[in-house]
Amino acid sequence: MADDKWADDDRLSTPGPRSGFQWPRRMRFDQESFGRFAEWIARYMGSPAFIMWMTVFIAAWIVFNAVAPASIRFDENPFILLTLMLSIEAAYSAPLILLAQNRQEDRDRMSLDEDRRISAQSRADMDYLAREIASLRSGVGELATRDFIRSEIRDQLRDLLEELERADEPPDEH
Structure with missing residues (x-):
């Protein structure tokens, strides 16, 4: 029976609860x-307010630790703790600034893609309108102008008047 217990619990092919460190x-x-x-x-760290407040903070830190009585100073010259804090700030701010820049690049890329799409659509619309205008121009070229119609009507009237004059003349008797 002990063999059955080992066979069921310790088989590698059977998942089971994990034990130990997870x-x-x-x-x-x-x-x-x-x-x-x-x-x-990133926006705040790139502002004049941040530079001003950081300068005030660092100056106060240095002045306090240089001028205060030795019993209450917490960071003696060369200000190792201040250097450590500024290093930690730089270690965290650099990736945050890069992340903000990446997001801005993504927005810029999406905006550029949208601008390209709109530009392509505008180009297609302009090409369509240019073809339509060319079609209208060729169609207008085949239309009769007002002067042409007037000259045709005059010619027809002249022909009618001539026919009427011939109809009013007495027939020749030969």
């Missing part, structure tokens, strides 16, 4: 929300 499941983020957050960070 890796955490893959973290999932809402791409759109995270992208908007990255764009907000």
Whole structure:
């Protein structure tokens, strides 16, 4: 009976519960929300307000740690903690800025594709209208003009008047 237990539980072809260390499941983020957050960070970090506040923060940090009594200083010269914080900020801000740039490139590409589509449609419409105008011009070329019709009517009237004059003349008796 012990053999039956081993045969069912330890077969490699039968999935079973995992034991021991398990890796955490893959973290999932809402791409759109995270992208908007990255764009907000990139937009703020590229503003004069960010540069001003960062300059004030760094200056205050350095002044405090250089002038304050030694007992309350928390980051002595060469300001290792400040350097570490700025490195961490750079490590996080660079990928966020790149993500924001990638999203902008995607929007630009979609806008360019839409512009190309509209341009192609406009070109097709213009070609169609050019063909229609050419067709109308050739059709108008075959139409009788007002002057032509007047001259034809005059000719017909002249012919009718001549026939009437001949009809009014007495017949010749020979």
